[in-house]
Amino acid sequence: MKINADKVAEVIILARDMARNRGQFDSFISGLRDEEKASLVAIMWIGRDSFDAAEWDEAFETALGEATTPTQDYLRGSPHLADHLENGLDALGISASSEEDELY
Secondary structure (H helix, E strand, C coil), X not given: CCCCHHHHHHHHHXXXXXXXXXXXXXXXXXXXXXXXXXXHHHHHHHHCCCCCHHHHHHHHHHHHHCCCCCHHHHHHCCCXXXXXXXXXXXXXXXXXXXXXXXXX
């Protein structure tokens, strides 16, 4: 992954309460490097079973190459974003709950 798990956990936390912190969510995502944004999208895709964890490289390259809209807009369009990110991290062998707990 080209993003730290704690940044993914931050996005999960922000996504859980998007109604109250949309501006903070957008600002956080827009402040990431392109590789980090592509990693977030790839993790989400793995979490919703569009790709398998073993297909990380393909998911990442696809996310990097197909980025046509702002990443924050694309991610906001996923109604189960937080769940998909958690599932994606879990599939990649990273405990999303542990990372989230460290941020609280």
